Amino acid sequence: KAGVTQTPRYLIKTRGQQVTLSCSPISGHRSVSWYQQTPGQGLQFLFEYFSETQRNKGNFPGRFSGRQFSNSRSEMNVSTLELGDSALYLCASSLAGAGEGTQYFGPGTRLLVL
Amino acid sequence: AQSVSQHNHHVILSEAASLELGCNYSYGGTVNLFWYVQYPGQHLQLLLKYFSGDPLVKGIKGFEAEFIKSKFSFNLRKPSVQWSDTAEYFCAVQTGANNLFFGTGTRLTVIP
Numbered sequence: 001k002a003g004v005t006q007t008p009r010y011l012i013k014t015r016g017q018q019v020t021l022s023c024s025p026i027s028g029h030r031s032v033s034w035y036q037q038t039p040g041q042g043l044q045f046l047f048e049y050f051s052e053t054q055r056n057k058g059n060f061p062g063r064f065s066g067r068q069f070s071n072s073r074s075e076m077n078v079s080t081l082e083l084g085d086s087a088l089y090l091c092a093s094s095l096a097g098a099g100e101g102t103q104y105f106g107p108g109t110r111l112l113v114l
Numbered sequence: 115a116q117s118v119s120q121h122n123h124h125v126i127l128s129e130a131a132s133l134e135l136g137c138n139y140s141y142g143g144t145v146n147l148f149w150y151v152q153y154p155g156q157h158l159q160l161l162l163k164y165f166s167g168d169p170l171v172k173g174i175k176g177f178e179a180e181f182i183k184s185k186f187s188f189n190l191r192k193p194s195v196q197w198s199d200t201a202e203y204f205c206a207v208q209t210g211a212n213n214l215f216f217g218t219g220t221r222l223t224v225i226p
Contacts, residue, residue: 031212033214035214035216042216042217042219043204044216045214048211048212050212055212056211056212056213058213090157090158092158092214094212101208101212102148102160102163103212103214104160105150105157105159106157107156107157108157
């Protein structure tokens with residue numbers, strides 16, 4: 001079974017721009033979660049989507065948004081980029097149930113904001 | 115709010131030494147517990163997990179972890195490390211929702 005895939009793998013943007021990251025979960029997985037990983041803050045939860053609905057949200061500003069499609073693929077969007085948004089963005093998928101899903105991570109998209 | 119503490123930021127061991135990485139969490143309810151590993155240049159991989167039952171769980175590559183509920187701990191152990199175990203190790207807690215709360219990670223360097 002193919003793992004979680006994320007595109008693009010690397011991205012360079014400038015302040016004020018917006019960016020869209022894509023994640024394809026493991027086949028059959030309906031939950032997709034997004035995390036931000038930085039050296040200073042570690043791994044922080046952004047949001048989770050299940051059946052095209054945001055089921056859970058972390059403590060990030062509204063510039064960070066996402067969506068999920070009927071095939072469970074998910075996209076994450078960051079608008080009005082700031083230097084501090086430079087990070088590794090990880091996507092994780094799990095089968096379904098809230099609080100009972102082992103999450104499997106993709107390789108991440110490394111975003112650099114200049 | 116939930117929090118996860120990993121006490122060791124960087125651990126340096128010689129090959130064949132024993133390893134124990136500490137993880138404590140703060141949450142009063144039922145939790146699922148995980149250890150993930152991130153090898154250099156690779157993505158986060160699941161090492162082992164605890165949902166319920168036997169508090170001593172075994173994972174891949176000879177790793178094991180023990181859940182001690184009274185201490186809110188889930189320490190990772192390996193009796194004899196190898197150079198290939200050099201990586202960053204993350205403890206994570208899952209509560210009623212699906213998201214994970216991660217510790218800050220422990221970097222392990224194994225010297226051949």
